[in-house]
Amino acid sequence: MEESTDTRPNTDANMPGPGATLRRTRKEQGLTQEQVATDLHLPRRVVDALERDDFAALPETTTYLKGYLRSYAKLLGLDAAPLLQSVERLVGPALEWVPTQPATAIEPGFRGVHWISGGVVAMVVVLLAVWWTGDSVEEDADMSTVAEAPRSESPAVSPDDEVAVAELPAQSATAEVLATPDAVTPEPVTVTNLTPEPAAAPPAPQRNDGQNATGExxxxxxxxxxxxxxxxxxxxxxxxxxxxxxxxxxxxxxxxxxxxxxxxxxxxxxxxxxxxxxxxxxxxxxxxxxxxxxxxxxxx
CATH class of the missing domain: 2.60.60 (Lipoxygenase-1)
Incomplete structure (x- = not known):
């Protein structure tokens, strides 16, 4: 019996990343990596990693990576949208808070790629969970140093408070659930509502300069x-x-x-x-x- 071999190309794997475009445009404009690093206030190694599509060499998450790419594209006068799309094809969307995805059928020709991608996502989720668990311990220690605030002036947690938490951005809301003190445990239904639907794309990070913040x-x-x-x-x-x-x-x-x-x-x-x-x-x-x-x- 002859065994058939699936020779269909892996389109995503063969799709070029943003690095080649950045490197070519930089050279056309007569700029060096050192000049770009100085203008962007970034280490040269970050600029070099971006041009080589070596995202594993960067300690930052996908959110930081997109910020670097936007700044680099703006410096060169490029449209950042195609570069960001190519990054998502290579490494996937932002991994800070990954919602649970339903199981989907996998074609035989693409199993290897999907298994590798799934393993990377699983490792990131586990590492983030361990990270936040460690932060919760540190935060509890820090909170113990703060003078106890008058409890009579603070109303008890009400359903309205839970709704306010649910209206936060998906990433921040999930972070708060993982680090919430034992005294303010949300109802299971509230936690379920905090999880974004799988089909929803993660919102693009919007910079908040703190201009409207007030307090003592x-x-x-x-x-x-x-x-x-x-x-x-x-x-x-x-x-x-x-x-x-x-x-x-x-x-x-x-x-x-x-x-x-x-x-x-x-x-x-x-x-x-x-x-x-x-x-x-x-x-x-x-x-x-x-x-x-x-x-x-x-x-x-």
């Missing part, structure tokens, strides 16, 4: 190098969100303690109410950090 505590971030930033206050209000370049400075107001995530911790200086805060002791191996920061008078 001030958090100041000074950027010596480019870094992704997320900042929430004690009321879970989003104060900062996006990619900020070296040389920028942002001051937001809100109610401490603040919850902070830095994509490149060594490139950011943190101050609260004018006092320096040393966050570098918490930096992970990939230069990211998550921490809670209370007002100095509340620290033990």
């Amino acid at each position: 505590d001030r958090l100041q971030l000074s950027f010596s190098e480019a870094s992704w930033v997320e900042v929430y206050d004690a009321n879970r209000q989003q104060l900062l969100y996006g990619l900020f370049k070296g040389g920028e400075q942002r001051t937001v107001q809100g109610t401490a303690p603040f919850r902070v995530m830095l994509g490149y911790a060594p490139g950011v200086e943190v101050r609260i109410n004018g006092e320096y805060y040393d966050h570098l002791t918490r930096v992970r191996g990939n230069n990211t950090v998550r921490f809670n920061i209370a007002r100095p008078s509340d620290d033990l």
Whole structure:
């Protein structure tokens, strides 16, 4: 019996990534990688990895990768949309919070590719779960240093509060569910509603410069190098969100303690109410950090 071999090309695998387009356009404009890295306030290794489509060499998630590609495309005068689409074909959509997907039939000719993709997604989900579990322990330790707020002024959690949580963006809402303290456990139905439908595409990250934030505590971030930033206050209000370049400075107001995530911790200086805060002791191996920061008078 003759065995038939499926010789159909794997279109996604043969599809070129954005690196070739970026490299060719840069050379046509007479720019070097060092010049691009300086203009974008990024390490040269990041520019080189983008041009080689070597996304595994970057510690950042797909959200950060898309931010780098948008900045690079803007510098070269290119349309970023086709570049982002080619990235999604190669590595898939943003992996920070991956909703459960229904099982689908797989053609024999594509099993190898789908098995590899499925393994990568599963590993990322497991690593993120372990990461957030570790953050919950650190956050509990940080919260214990904050002076106890008057409970009589804070209403008990009501169904309206749960609805407010459900209206947050899909990524932030899922993060809050994983790190919610035991005292505020949402009902199972609420958790189900927080999960986006499989067919919905992840929303594009919109930068929040913190211009409209108000409160009695001030958090100041000074950027010596480019870094992704997320900042929430004690009321879970989003104060900062996006990619900020070296040389920028942002001051937001809100109610401490603040919850902070830095994509490149060594490139950011943190101050609260004018006092320096040393966050570098918490930096992970990939230069990211998550921490809670209370007002100095509340620290033990």
